Amino acid sequence: MIAEVIAIGSELVSGERLDTNSQWISQRLNALGIPVHFHTSLGDDLGENIAALGIAAGRARLVIATGGLGPTQDDLTRDALAAMAGVPLVEDAECLAAIEALFARRNRPMADRNRLQALLPQGATPLPNPIGTAPGIWMGSGSTVFVALPGVPYEMKRMFDEQVVPRLRECGAVGRVIVHRVINLFGRGESDIEAQAFDLTVRGRRPEVGITANDATISFRVSCDGANEAEALATMEPTLALIRQRFGDLVLGEGSTDVAAALVAQLERVDATLATAESCTGGLIARRITAIPGVSAWYLGGVVSYANHAKERLLDVPRTLLEAHGAVSPEVAEAMAVGIRSRLGADLGLSVTGVAGPSGGTPEKPVGLVWLGLATSAGVSTRKLELGPEQPRDVIQGRAAKHAMNWARLELLRR
Amino acid sequence: MIAEVIAIGSELVSGERLDTNSQWISQRLNALGIPVHFHTSLGDDLGENIAALGIAAGRARLVIATGGLGPTQDDLTRDALAAMAGVPLVEDAECLAAIEALFARRNRPMADRNRLQALLPQGATPLPNPIGTAPGIWMGSGSTVFVALPGVPYEMKRMFDEQVVPRLRECGAVGRVIVHRVINLFGRGESDIEAQAFDLTVRGRRPEVGITANDATISFRVSCDGANEAEALATMEPTLALIRQRFGDLVLGEGSTDVAAALVAQLERVDATLATAESCTGGLIARRITAIPGVSAWYLGGVVSYANHAKERLLDVPRTLLEAHGAVSPEVAEAMAVGIRSRLGADLGLSVTGVAGPSGGTPEKPVGLVWLGLATSAGVSTRKLELGPEQPRDVIQGRAAKHAMNWARLELLRR
Numbered sequence: 001m002i003a004e005v006i007a008i009g010s011e012l013v014s015g016e017r018l019d020t021n022s023q024w025i026s027q028r029l030n031a032l033g034i035p036v037h038f039h040t041s042l043g044d045d046l047g048e049n050i051a052a053l054g055i056a057a058g059r060a061r062l063v064i065a066t067g068g069l070g071p072t073q074d075d076l077t078r079d080a081l082a083a084m085a086g087v088p089l090v091e092d093a094e095c096l097a098a099i100e101a102l103f104a105r106r107n108r109p110m111a112d113r114n115r116l117q118a119l120l121p122q123g124a125t126p127l128p129n130p131i132g133t134a135p136g137i138w139m140g141s142g143s144t145v146f147v148a149l150p151g152v153p154y155e156m157k158r159m160f161d162e163q164v165v166p167r168l169r170e171c172g173a174v175g176r177v178i179v180h181r182v183i184n185l186f187g188r189g190e191s192d193i194e195a196q197a198f199d200l201t202v203r204g205r206r207p208e209v210g211i212t213a214n215d216a217t218i219s220f221r222v223s224c225d226g227a228n229e230a231e232a233l234a235t236m237e238p239t240l241a242l243i244r245q246r247f248g249d250l251v252l253g254e255g256s257t258d259v260a261a262a263l264v265a266q267l268e269r270v271d272a273t274l275a276t277a278e279s280c281t282g283g284l285i286a287r288r289i290t291a292i293p294g295v296s297a298w299y300l301g302g303v304v305s306y307a308n309h310a311k312e313r314l315l316d317v318p319r320t321l322l323e324a325h326g327a328v329s330p331e332v333a334e335a336m337a338v339g340i341r342s343r344l345g346a347d348l349g350l351s352v353t354g355v356a357g358p359s360g361g362t363p364e365k366p367v368g369l370v371w372l373g374l375a376t377s378a379g380v381s382t383r384k385l386e387l388g389p390e391q392p393r394d395v396i397q398g399r400a401a402k403h404a405m406n407w408a409r410l411e412l413l414r415r
Numbered sequence: 416m417i418a419e420v421i422a423i424g425s426e427l428v429s430g431e432r433l434d435t436n437s438q439w440i441s442q443r444l445n446a447l448g449i450p451v452h453f454h455t456s457l458g459d460d461l462g463e464n465i466a467a468l469g470i471a472a473g474r475a476r477l478v479i480a481t482g483g484l485g486p487t488q489d490d491l492t493r494d495a496l497a498a499m500a501g502v503p504l505v506e507d508a509e510c511l512a513a514i515e516a517l518f519a520r521r522n523r524p525m526a527d528r529n530r531l532q533a534l535l536p537q538g539a540t541p542l543p544n545p546i547g548t549a550p551g552i553w554m555g556s557g558s559t560v561f562v563a564l565p566g567v568p569y570e571m572k573r574m575f576d577e578q579v580v581p582r583l584r585e586c587g588a589v590g591r592v593i594v595h596r597v598i599n600l601f602g603r604g605e606s607d608i609e610a611q612a613f614d615l616t617v618r619g620r621r622p623e624v625g626i627t628a629n630d631a632t633i634s635f636r637v638s639c640d641g642a643n644e645a646e647a648l649a650t651m652e653p654t655l656a657l658i659r660q661r662f663g664d665l666v667l668g669e670g671s672t673d674v675a676a677a678l679v680a681q682l683e684r685v686d687a688t689l690a691t692a693e694s695c696t697g698g699l700i701a702r703r704i705t706a707i708p709g710v711s712a713w714y715l716g717g718v719v720s721y722a723n724h725a726k727e728r729l730l731d732v733p734r735t736l737l738e739a740h741g742a743v744s745p746e747v748a749e750a751m752a753v754g755i756r757s758r759l760g761a762d763l764g765l766s767v768t769g770v771a772g773p774s775g776g777t778p779e780k781p782v783g784l785v786w787l788g789l790a791t792s793a794g795v796s797t798r799k800l801e802l803g804p805e806q807p808r809d810v811i812q813g814r815a816a817k818h819a820m821n822w823a824r825l826e827l828l829r830r
Contacts, residue, residue: 011627011636013451015441016595018433022456026430036428037463039456041437044625048452048474055470059463071606072626073616107801111606131805133606152628154807210431276719282705283698286719290697293773293808301725303718304691304701310716313758314729343728358708393708 001173003029003036004060006052008067008077009151010043021066021156028160032168033175033225034062044068049080057084057144062173064164067151069134071113077148078137082121085141089119095126095135102133127163131155138167145171178225179232183243185218185250186259186406193218196246200239207236209243215398217258249413259405260288266412267298267348274408275346276302277315277336279327280354280370284401300344305336315339328353328365330373330382337373338380348411349375352404354385356396361389370400374407383407416588418444418451419475421467423482423492424566425458436481436571443575447583448590448640449477459483464495472499472559477588479579482566484549486528492563493552497536500556504534510541510550517548542578546570553582560586591640594647598658600633600665601674601821608633611661615654622651624658631814632673664828674820675703681827682713689823690761691717692730692751694742695769695785699816715759720751730754743768743780745788745797752788753795763826764790767819769800771811776804785815789822798822 005025011017019041026036038060042052049068056063068077082089096118103110117134120126127136127147132155137148147164149156168174185193190213194201197220200209207224220243226232244251252262267274276285283304289295303314308327311317317335325331333351341349354370361367368388374381385403387396420440426432434456441451453475457467464483471478483492497504511533518525532549535541542551542562547570552563562579564571583589600608605628609616612635615624622639635658641647659666667677682689691700698719704710718729723742726732732750740746748766756764769785776782783803789796800818802811 007454009627010625013441013454014445014595014638015438015443015451016636018435018438019454020433023430023433026428028430030429036430037458037460038467039422039428039434039454041454043452045452051474052453059466070628072609073613073618074625105805108604111604111610113606113609131807131810154810158807275725278698283693283701283717283719284705286698286721287702290699290719290721291809291812293771296721299721301719301721301729302698303729304698304705304716306701306705306711306714306716307759310690310759314716314718344722344725394706397706 001034001061001175002059003034003062003064004038004040004056005036006056006063006065007039007041007151008044008049008065009041010074012041012067013043021151021153024153024157025064025066025160027180028165029062029064030178031180032165032173033177034168034173044074044076046076046080046083049076050083053080053084053146057142061144062168063144063146065146065148066156069117069136069148069150071111071117071133078116078119078121081124081137081139081146081148085121085139087122090122091115091118092120092126092135095120098128098135099133127159129155129159130162131158136163138164145173176225176227177229177232178223179229179236181222181233181236181240181254183220183222183240183254184252184257185220185247186216186252186402187250188218190218193247193250197243200243207239209239215395216402217252249410258288259402259409260285261292263405263409263412264289264292264295264298266409270412270415272347272412272415273298273300274348274350275300275340275344277340277349277351278302278304279306279311279336279352280356281352281397281401281404282306284397285350285352285404288401288405300346303340311336315343326365328355328369328371330371330384333371333373333382334375334380335373337375341375347376348408349373349380350404350408351375352400354396354400355388356393356400357388358393368396370396370403372400372404372407374411376411416449416476416590417474418449418477418479419453419455419471420451421471421478421480422454422456422566423459423464423480424456425489427456428458436566436568439568439572440479440481440575443580444477444479445593447580448592449583449588450593459489459491461491461495461498464491465498468495468499468561472557476559477583478559478561480561480563481571484532484551484563484565486526486532486548493531493534493536496539496552496554496561496563500536500554502537505537506530506533507535507541510535513543513550514548542574544570544574545577546573551578553579560588591642592644592647593638593640594644594651596637596651596655596669598635598637598655598669599667599672600635600662601631601667601817602665603633605633608662608665612658615658622654624654630810631817632667664825673703674817674824676707678820678824678827679704679707679710679713681824685827685830687762687827687830688713688715689763689765690715690755690759692755692764692766693717693719694721694726694751694767695771696767696812696816696819697721699812700765700767700820703816703820715761718755726751730758741780743770743784743786745786745799748786748788748797749790749795750788752790756790762791763823764788764795765819765823767815769811769815770803771808771815772803773808783811785811785818787815787819787822789826791826
């Protein structure tokens, strides 16, 4: 069953926005054993949309389209599907009720145009959208199944997993599965890690192993096919075990486990609490950690001490220390870590102070110089990072946050 | 002259790699006044490539393809172009000499398969590749010009600018430029805003106006053609002015200006300082603001008061208040805003406390309930948000942060 993914929106073909939905959908379909042979992107033109759907009907048995389901005049997917199939649009009472209920829950009046979102090609099945006004569409035409989903990524992803996958299983489209597993590492460069993994990444090996790097996190991507997920997983398990064993404490974890999640897992394992004091990372560590649900038992909070007097007033860093050594110094990193640990009564106090740039660097303290501090019941230590000076601000902030969290993770790993 | 961009490679349609070449080429063509109406991605299958090139020939006058020009068995673009045009492949002596010279310069023996890269469809013009082995191809077929470039981004980009653009100018394809400007709004729903802009978004209007929504930020996208950039900008200026005037304080700014940048611009304008106290947003506001370079003159810092005792110890929120009303209450939001303002001596103290979910909601305080507090020299006020309960954690956190920053922005706008 060959699939085609269509992304609709003039901002995509003009180059203003990058389409990432098609890649995500292809990964999902691939994992379900449904090979994707085509991606098409096109603008908000009715005639071109009808023609593109017709082309897709001729070369694919499953077509997943995203975008063009909103309430505005340039949202044409409903019309294009109906015209391609040669059926009229009809208002779906259930859809309309769901849209009205959403507006009611949000205490907002419903605009007349939102009523258009309850129109469906005759004979189509609406796919409820639990978090937005645009319902999706499932319809057969000829020998091809067409699915239309909103273009908003988080709505699309949830509806794909909750609404589309079960229907694909029902109609027998799900074949021999391909399973992917990702193991994430942090703390060494990509070429170093690759040099230790030549035996794994060789072409033709089964399971297949690839390496990618993203913002200093290195990922092994292991892929294997099987009659079902359990069989594929069993085939790849020895390879996963080998990677975990060979790379030891560089391993953060699997899947989407990043440094923050790996740190929280260690806090949970040893039942320790953490507090943070951030200067140049400006709340990035706090943000990454609090993005994780249920983290409040381990993460107590922190301070973003951007101005020098914030370090004095919120972290009890003595002014004399700031004046003698400057804000970017091991002495201040130490005082910040000790200060936040004692203020919040945490097991670990973690601090970052540095020059994120692009301005503010000096010959002695260049852009990219960062000091980390880590305070525990055993005392306090500091660590120096040199991340610049050629790197942009967001890279320096991101790397500093990752190195800080990874240091705390390694400290906990030894307990 | 409508253009289509085709990206060839099985790793693109399987979802393993994200195609960014098509976006880059579209931006370039668009700036040259050549509108792109279609993107197609497909795998390394000869029949499918021949068919896709035929479809492109039927709907576009310019087709730019990337990928499939390497020396390996799955590089089929040369064969597909020749088959589509109905001509044989012939070896180009100049191409062969260039490939042999490249290997000689690198002191590496040339593999037999690299000889294949000197094959061209009969009648085609080779496009020299100064930094790789794969020459590009320029050929006419019917009324369409086909251009094939390597898939390696830095080779493709250099060849596009050095080889393709001059040839497009020569054959008169480069027309009027198209200029885009974006105005971002926040504070009202997409359909509400569109209802006030039907006269602008009507089809066929010049300049053209489109509306898109991204995480509750609404963007007007204004596009206009002209003989040159200055002329296009002059034509669109009255439309930009009309949007700014009609939507008043909903307007954040142009281009990539988001709520954080708009807030910082207001702080700068009135020379005021800001401090933040975040509970459910966990440092997201601090993070967004400190991502902006040079913000330290206006942003003093803040507290991430995740645990209740962090609110007491870092923000002086009385324990009795927390016990009487709970952490998610107008009383606590007020105390947090007043506390951080006075701790850091800021002009504005901004606070957020709420239930980000997915757990922790109760009938009285459901997931998505958020209280904001804003303290100034004139006193303190609070605002209630209901962002759930069906929204995921990251959306609730993101929206709460945006609403809080927007409230501070509106407060400063009145000064």
